[in-house]
Amino acid sequence: MRIKQSYQPAMLAFAVIFLCGVASIAQAGDVAARLSSREAYVGMPITLQVSIDNVSDYEQPSLPQIDGCDIRSAGAPAQSSQITIINGRRSESRSVTLQYLITPRREGKFELPPLTIHADGRKMTTQSQRFVATKSVTGDLLFAEIAGGKKKVFVGEPLELTLKLWIKPFQDAERNITLSEGDMWNMISEQTAWGGFADRLRELAENNQRPGGQKILRDDGQGHERSYYLYEITATVYPKRAGKIDADDAQIVVNYPTALGAAQSSFRGMLGGSPFGGNSLMSRMMNDDFFASPFEDGLVVTSSRPIVADVSVDATEVAPVPQTGRPADYRGAVGRYQIVTRATPTSVEAGDPITLDIGIVGSGPMELVQAPPLNELPNLTTNFHVADQSLAGFVKDETKVFSTTVRPRKAGITEIPAIPFSFFDPETESFQTVHSEPIAIQVSESETLAMDAIVGDGRGRRLHDSDLQGNPAADLPDFTNNHAASILISQSPPSSIAWWWALILIPPGVCLAIFFMSNQREITDRLHRFRSPRKRSLSAIETAASDVAIADALTQYIAQATRTPCRTTSTALGQLRLRGMYELANELDAYFQELQRPFVTEDAAQLRLSHRQRATDLIEKLEASFRSQAKSPVLRSQRQKPNTATRVLPSTSPLIIAIALFAASANTGFTAEKTPQAEKTAADVKLSLQQQATILSEAGADYTKARDLAATDSATAKQLFETAAGRYQLLVDAGIGNSQLYLNLGNAYFQCGELGQAIANYERGRELDPANQQLLANLRFASSKVKGSAMNDDDAKFSGASISLGWLMHHVKSANDVVVEAVGLSTVVCSLVLASLAFWSLWIVRSAGVHFRVWRFAAAPLLIFLVSLGSYCLASTGLTSAGDAVIVADQLQLHAGDGNQFAEVAAIDNAQGQRVATLAQRGKWSQVRTAHGQIGWALSKDIEPIRQQHAGL
Template sequence: MLDRPRQLALLVATVAVLVPCMATRAADLELLVSSRQVYVGVPFQIQLVITNAREYEMRRHLGIEGLRQLRPPQASTRTLTINRRTTHTVTLTYEVIADAEGEISIPAITMILDGQEQSTAPARIVAGEIPRGPADATQLFLEVRSAHDTYFLGQTIELTLEIWLLPYHDDQHVVRFNHQAMFEQIGIRISQWGVFAGTLDEVQVQEILHKDAEGVQRAYFVYTTKRTISPHQAGSIAFDDIRVIVDYPTRIRRARSIFGGRYETAASRKIAATVNRAPIVVEKPPAEGRPPSFAGAVGTFDFTVTAKPREVAVGDPITLTLVIVDRSALPTDLALLKPPPLATDTTLTQDFRVSGDPPAGLVDGSRKTFTQSIRAMNAEVAAVPAIPFSYFDPKTRRYVTVSAAPISLRVHPAATLNDAQIVGGDGTSQQALTELDEVAGGILANYTGADLLLSSHAFAFTWGNGLALAIGPLAFGVVAAGRHRVRRVRSDGGHARRRRARREALRRLAQASESPDHEANLAAAAVSEYVADRCNLPAGALTTTEVLERLAAGGVAAEVLADVETLLADCEQHRYAGAMGGKANSIAERARRCLDRLERERLR
């Protein structure tokens, strides 16, 4: 037994240990904004920080007036224990964007934490345009080019966007960013591309000399992308919704990594540019001189017609096949092309009935095929008349009508029935061609006898019988295995990512082989995304250091790790300094070998 003083001391020590651990702090909700000064069109983050809440209701949309939420929130958790006090934090990160200048009020945001309402304090932010310095117009400007300023409705328009970007120079380190490094400074995701949205995967680049606003000759990287459009209505096409944002470097430093000879951006500022050109005008083809057979086709076309069958009776269907071939300089959107209006062609409808609505047609490359049924109304019809097709030629600004050659037919009179051939007529009915033979004994002539009913046949087991019995259990097993696999994939998203990691990486490497200028960058991205997929890490490019740390932690062999490290170093050097000798030409193949070796490693 312990004496009383020692019992009291033990009790005090126990309470000192347990009380901090048992102390319960109330749940708390806090609002954080990445910046109180934001720029129009540039995404920024709003965070809701939930502290010490056992339960909470997910808020998927903020619904703040003046802000546009780009995607559902990303949730992250953290548990921190200090002096035996544990704090559990959940952070919901919302990516939003301001569409107009002005002050934006963020009201108090309410959530249910542990069954009780909690609200954040209101906040205010200011949205403004990206400030333009005197050098911005020299560093970045845009051009949209087209062959003409006026087009006709139905005509294909080819547009070219040119991004003129002045390369960054650093005299201290004697470094000039190459075209690939400068392209990475363009905010593809935060810029507004208008009609060029989705075309940035196919960008061409060249270096061009150009005089700036001060008359100084400078070398620019010009990134171009093309887009063809077919307007569906007359009007104008403006380009004021195109706004390109570039994170232009102002200072660089040697990268703080295990590799030497590489640089990273130490400071930068955002610059933006818009398109300064008049809208393109889209007009309807003129009404003057418009032929009746015109159905909206604009361009240059060939037209042929065939008919089957060519020997029919009056009223039998004849299938006309109308083929329109596009010969325009720019491919026409054949999905919008309509057939000639046969139902209103008087030379055709005076001898034929045109059935049904105008067909939709089938597009095959530069060819569109329509089928239409017609029926001859009398036996005197000798041919399908010449069918006209009209289109408007935008080059000559005139209507052109081409006609298919007439198609000869043989039309017979329709077969008729006399009264004697009609059931119920006054003629005498003919004798039946066939009669049923009467069986002697009538229905009693069936086989009878208990022996027939009780007779049995011996059952012999064969491979066919065994297979028939086994099909059911085998099918059940296959279905059960398939459902188990589906449930596993649905419940474990990382399993699907790991399975397709190598396939996705090889797809990116195939793009690298087709784009020598981007080979090093695509190869590095393929390796880093492969590691992210294998380790089930959040989507997005990993840094070189993170890739190597993750592979080392996963127990990858030192030799494989060294190969990956050398590969990424060469990719980084090529990214900033351009190709070195012939080394870059083998980067994609080296990356493929690294992926094959990593595939055989079992990452822990």
């Protein structure tokens, strides 16, 4: 017994451990799959239920494919959780149930393969399931037939089919009730597969309609005529393969009633029956199945069984489209069609895009019609560049419209040739080809591409005579792009202070110092005279050493206040009496007499202090009196002589004027150099150094290839130029600010005809490198190609507008650019420095005490200095024209407000490249002022700002 008792604790511990292990396994997650039934009817679904227990995360399984069955989800997963507490120990379980509907479409045995479910990082698998499907006996209850109107059609030819359903009405012999055609239609199961008629039924359902049934007699298959409800559904189909028309995708399932019963409704007992019941007065009067409906009499179908109709199809044969005689441009169209085309614009330069719209009208399925293969038409591709891509059109009414872009390869092309469209006509059983009408166009030589062969491009070619007239070789543009690695290094605008400014600033500083040292007393006196008469008199009284000095201070105050010389006290008193200040004059006269009296020596200091205090009080009284008199007009008859205190030294005034003029000019020069913005900006695109180098190399390859093709294939060349411009722009958007990169980008835009973008980028390059003569030459040349950008004097007078300051500055700056380009900016700077040194050296000698007519020698250096400084400032601003933005659209509409709903105030044709001034911005709109003074709101995308914030600064 002792041995057995010793084993009991061990066995108990083992049992506890085993049960805990089983519990942990159960908590680890479990999955199971169950079928609602192992036997199913054809066309009626059974439910597959998948339960997942004790998991926190899971993925729904992929639905398997079962031959002869359809599987679909029955709705959202159902989730539940349970919390159990036993002996103070809490446990929680969570389960998820997934439901799917499996609908067999034929008789036979089926197997549901195992389902794999991923839950909580583990893979769980269900067991396979078997079930069998049998076909319910349909008998004479349901017939289905698909009838076509033709014996033979071709693949893709429209075929009108009619689905006919015969459903035998259900009769309840006990109640002597027959269900109506509407009731029998409602018994059609949701599991019905309508095949090619599904779209038609969906259209009817969206309009709250259904096929109507009519009661007819037909053979029940046993040689007897029975009553049936006939439903007909018509749809147009387009056979996709040759052979017989089949109904494999159509299966009609009806839940045929087997019994009727009373509906459980509280309203029925309350109302005591419906007035529209089967045996009601209304039903007998109308003799209509609608009013005789048993469901209006409180009856419902209490049981039913599924029946499936075998859909029979008539002997319509689908023939393939023949291969013999098939045109090369045939793309599967069956029916009869016409083709029309439209091109915009019809007057272009070689290489410019032309929008070609193609419309196809026909009797076939328009959504299946494909565009003609334009890139395979030799008569089109010979003179036009066509994109090698399929076109996606859209159907509008009876027409399918395609849109594409073609580019003329050279100048002199007069028309877009007729576009063929081939189709197969099933009525004649032959291929037909129709053509659009040719479209007349005018293609001139591309001005921008012609610039590729000019002097200065390093290839020895020359420009047309009309472009060379008046332009020396040094002024001609150069469209050769540089693709050195240094382009990828951002630049900063030129320093705002150059070293040579010291040579201009030091001489006037030295001259000014000598002038102050030589005229210290005069300058001090003049600075002292800038104080008010009151303060000067009070200061003189405070420092007066005698009574005579006090009297003189009072006299000088009256002289300055009255602006009249007063050499004696009597004259000063007379000026006061002349202005009506009799009391003050008498008081002051008594004070003057008191000052003349002798005083005792031991009381001299105290008496003089008293005199100063009284003199100060008199000054305050005089000041108040003069102020009150100044507020009211007083007629003065005496002649006022000029005050000698206001005169300046005639020998030093020209020097002071020159110093002030120089200071203003120097400040203007510094301001001009600070014009380029130096604020940093965030790059829109992030590119690594390797990506930048690759993009630059690809852009260079595209640009070089485009230049090689420019003379022979303008269309391809312009496309390559556009591609190169896009790559250069990507580098700019990545934050690279380099003058040579802007030159490359401007050249690419210019070559593809985007004058506005070219000008804007040339201007940006000049901000970073104002001395770059090639940027200036290309900019001037591009600006000369802008149409309608300048306004001459006659235009201004005709329009009644005065010539604006901006217009004048534009012409002055343009002329200055020509001069600077001819002599060089360094020559201008050298002249500026030498003229400054010469001018100030003369004034230094004059200030040192050498007397001579300084202006006779200094006038010429000063003139040269001012002209050179103005030229340098104009050349350093970077912009060559008034305005801070460039129009990049061919046409610009100006509106009265920031939206298309506002009235149009002006429309500018040939606007590409014209300059405007930006006044305000609001959302996607900008308010601008044109060179002609027109003000309005335009879309911001049509305006390109000239100045940008460079990321590399």
